[in-house]
Amino acid sequence: MTRRTPHKTASRLRRALRLFRKREDGNATVEFAIVIPAFLFLLMNTVELGMITIQQSMLERALDQTVRGLRLSTGVPKQHNEIRDEVCRRSGFIRNCGTSLRLEMVQVDPYAWTPVDPVPDCINRVEDVQPVRNFVTGDSNELMFIRACMAMKPVFPHWGLADDMDNDADGRIRLYATSAFVQEPR
Incomplete structure (x- = not known):
């Protein structure tokens, strides 16, 4: 058996590292392993933002159409559940709308303005249908303020965009x- 000197071992190790550094096989794998998490993060956040945007725009559109119907009707004022069902019927894309949507409607005096509570109520769980916070149907020629709040489960609840949004205790x-409207005279 021949003994290797530390000098020969070190030079052999340097030569092996130099050859390893010059090799290019596996290069794409390393790039893939570094870049793919960033692309997946972007893709998942894009899907999440798209779902949130669609549901927000559908909620706004459904509320606007329902308020237009309320404004133009001169019959009996509708109650909370009727208006909620009308918003849900028109929204189309909102899942579990009947149990995840909450409406608030208050009469506002434009000459003696008092601000409406800036924090709307949302339903915390689909199973818990809470009583109406404040729902006044209003009389002829009264300015009415209506607010709809819905809670939705995010597509990717613990990854990226959903963690930074306004979530309730259940992660929704x-x-x-x-919207606002004036009751038409009867």
Whole structure:
């Protein structure tokens, strides 16, 4: 057996490292392993933002159409559940709308303005249908403020965008839509 000197071992190790550094096989794998998490993060956040945007725009559109119907009707004022069902019927894309949507409607005096509570109520769980916070149907020629709040489960609840949004205790994202109208004379 021949003994290797530390000098020969070190030079052999340097030569092996130099050859390893010059090799290019596996190069794409390293790039893939570094870049793919960033692309997946972007893709998942894009899907999440798209779902939130679609549901927000559908909620706003449904509330606007329902308020238009309320404004133009001169019959009996509708109650909370009727208006909620009308918003849900028109929204189309909102899952579990009947149990995840909450409406608030208050009469506002434009000459003696008092601000409406800036924090709307949302339903915390689909199973818990809470009583109406404040729902006044209003009389002829009264200015009415209506606000819809819905809670939705994010597509990717613990990854990226959903963690940074306004979430409730169950991890649901809260979406709001508001409108105002004047009751037509009867």
